[in-house]
Amino acid sequence: MTPLISLSDIAATYGGPDVIREISWDINPGCFTGIVGPSGSGKTTLLSVLLGTMKPSKGSITRQKGLAIGFVPQMESIDWNFPVTVSQVVMMARSQGLRAPWASKQEKLEVAKVLGRLGIGELADRHLRTLSGGQQQRVFIARALIRQPEILIMDEPTSGLDVATRHDMLHLLESLQREGLAIVLTTHDLNGMAAHLPELVCIQGRIVAKGSPEECIRPEVLEEVFGARMEVLKHLGVPVVVDELKDDDHEHPA
Amino acid sequence: MNILLDPFAYQFFVKGLIVATVAGALCGLIGVFIVLRGMSYIGHGISHSIFGGFAASSIIGFNFYLGAGVWGIASALAIASVTRKKLVGADAAIGVITMGSFALGVALLTFFGNKGPAFDAALFGSILGVRWSDVYIIIGVLGLALAMIFFFYRSLLFTTFDPEVAATAGVNVVRIESMLMIVLSLSTLVTLNVIGVTLVAATLVIPPVIARLLTASFHKLLAISTGLGATFGFIGMNLSYHLDVPSGTTIVLVGAIVFTLVYAFKSVRPHRMPKVTI
Numbered sequence: 429m430t431p432l433i434s435l436s437d438i439a440a441t442y443g444g445p446d447v448i449r450e451i452s453w454d455i456n457p458g459c460f461t462g463i464v465g466p467s468g469s470g471k472t473t474l475l476s477v478l479l480g481t482m483k484p485s486k487g488s489i490t491r492q493k494g495l496a497i498g499f500v501p502q503m504e505s506i507d508w509n510f511p512v513t514v515s516q517v518v519m520m521a522r523s524q525g526l527r528a529p530w531a532s533k534q535e536k537l538e539v540a541k542v543l544g545r546l547g548i549g550e551l552a553d554r555h556l557r558t559l560s561g562g563q564q565q566r567v568f569i570a571r572a573l574i575r576q577p578e579i580l581i582m583d584e585p586t587s588g589l590d591v592a593t594r595h596d597m598l599h600l601l602e603s604l605q606r607e608g609l610a611i612v613l614t615t616h617d618l619n620g621m622a623a624h625l626p627e628l629v630c631i632q633g634r635i636v637a638k639g640s641p642e643e644c645i646r647p648e649v650l651e652e653v654f655g656a657r658m659e660v661l662k663h664l665g666v667p668v669v670v671d672e673l674k675d676d677d678h679e680h681p682a
Numbered sequence: 683m684n685i686l687l688d689p690f691a692y693q694f695f696v697k698g699l700i701v702a703t704v705a706g707a708l709c710g711l712i713g714v715f716i717v718l719r720g721m722s723y724i725g726h727g728i729s730h731s732i733f734g735g736f737a738a739s740s741i742i743g744f745n746f747y748l749g750a751g752v753w754g755i756a757s758a759l760a761i762a763s764v765t766r767k768k769l770v771g772a773d774a775a776i777g778v779i780t781m782g783s784f785a786l787g788v789a790l791l792t793f794f795g796n797k798g799p800a801f802d803a804a805l806f807g808s809i810l811g812v813r814w815s816d817v818y819i820i821i822g823v824l825g826l827a828l829a830m831i832f833f834f835y836r837s838l839l840f841t842t843f844d845p846e847v848a849a850t851a852g853v854n855v856v857r858i859e860s861m862l863m864i865v866l867s868l869s870t871l872v873t874l875n876v877i878g879v880t881l882v883a884a885t886l887v888i889p890p891v892i893a894r895l896l897t898a899s900f901h902k903l904l905a906i907s908t909g910l911g912a913t914f915g916f917i918g919m920n921l922s923y924h925l926d927v928p929s930g931t932t933i934v935l936v937g938a939i940v941f942t943l944v945y946a947f948k949s950v951r952p953h954r955m956p957k958v959t960i
Contacts, residue, residue, distance in 0.1 A: 512900055520836065
């Protein structure tokens with residue numbers, strides 16, 4: 429299988445020490461992979477390298493010829509007061525080169541189709557700020573999907589979502605992956621997200637572990653990645669991470 | 683009624699009125715992108731930066747538009763470039779680059795004296811120096827701005843909303859930002875005659891801020907802001923004649939009063955988000 433993106437011994441820096449280093453990784457068609465790590469571990473830097481918005485300082489990156497990438501940014505980076513509707517946000521993905529300012533009939537149909545596919549067809553004319561967290565996330569997935577990408581890259585897609593919305597999001601991503609889309613996302617949510625993905629890449633500057641949740645969600649890996657001792661339990665075959673408590677942590681104040 | 687029509691008998695007033703109205707429309711239009719990008723201070727900075735070019739071109743006997751224009755464009759592109767690298771914030775980049783240029787202009791004029799257009803007029807605006815060539819130039823720049831927005835509407839919207847994702851979606855963000863900065867510099871330059879260095883930033887900021895209070899639709903925002911800018915220019919210029927106050931002052935004061943009224947109205951009225959379509 430020819431990888432969509434292949435990273436070989438990649439390092440990247442913002443001018444100081446390397447933020448990521450020794451990264452070698454093949455991203456294959458149809459994968460569903462979570463990049464796991466705490467803040468500052470290099471998750472977003474790695475995404476920037478994958479997206480091509482940051483040049484590695486070392487190593488080589490190979491993308492399949494003509495590879496279309498859809499990107500969903502962190503919701504925290506969005507200006508929710510910006511005067512745009514759902515349709516206008518989705519149409520932004522059709523901005524390359526010289527185009528008429530207004531959407532063509534064909535483009536309006538495509539926007540309606542992708543919004544309908546994500547279950548938010550009736551929200552097309554709504555302002556972004558009036559939507560719920562889950563609906564907002566779907567708008568940005570729609571913007572990425574309208575480019576008909578082979579790979580969807582998402583930065584912390586479940587950050588700030590409640591449990592029910594997070595489940596919906598996970599099911600939506602599973603269904604998109606079943607349709608043949610490769611998905612790579614970052615997360616620091618071990619129990620709510622990472623444990624439910626088929627493949628994980630745990631990073632702390634470099635790749636510490638790569639494989640299934642059973643292979644990656646282990647106390648020694650988590651300690652190296654997150655810098656804290658954690659216990660791993662099993663519930664219905666899924667790893668569940670809990671903080672490792674010292675004896676005196678059990679004592680409650682009187 | 684005659685008293686209102688009296689100034690139209692003077693050609694200098696008619697030329698000044700046309701320039702003020704077109705300048706207001708131009709700044710209202712470009713200002714939308716500047717305000718939404720969180721760069722409201724850039725108009726203030728570029729106008730001060732252009733003052734450096736104004737001084738330098740005056741001393742070496744260079745054409746004012748060419749000298750100050752090149753200086754302004756270079757400053758704007760430098761700000762965009764420094765901001766993009768994210769080592770320094772946009773506000774700090776604007777402060778350092780443009781105030782340095784303004785200080786250089788003041789130093790040059792102090793050492794060598796002013797041999798070009800009036801110093802006071804450059805600072806506070808005056809309609810006395812407006813020539814027909816200024817009228818044609820400002821209409822030309824408005825045409826350029828409209829053409830840029832028509833042909834690159836989607837890219838401008840995307841890069842204003844989310845520049846990092848726009849880059850991943852194949853939009854040439856550097857080219858779009860550079861284009862916007864060049865048109866902004868040219869708009870500031872051709873507006874200086876009537877508004878002045880010290881107040882031109884307000885004409886970029888006030889119309890879009892008022893328009894934002896009135897609509898949640900991007901294309902309506904562009905139209906309302908442009909219309910408001912032109913209206914403030916027209917009314918302000920008339921007031922300038924009748925009150926014998928510098929034109930830049932009255933244009934900005936009209937905008938500030940309208941902003942206060944709209945803001946007060948919106949503050950007491952329950953907020954409703956208008957439904958909009960593309």
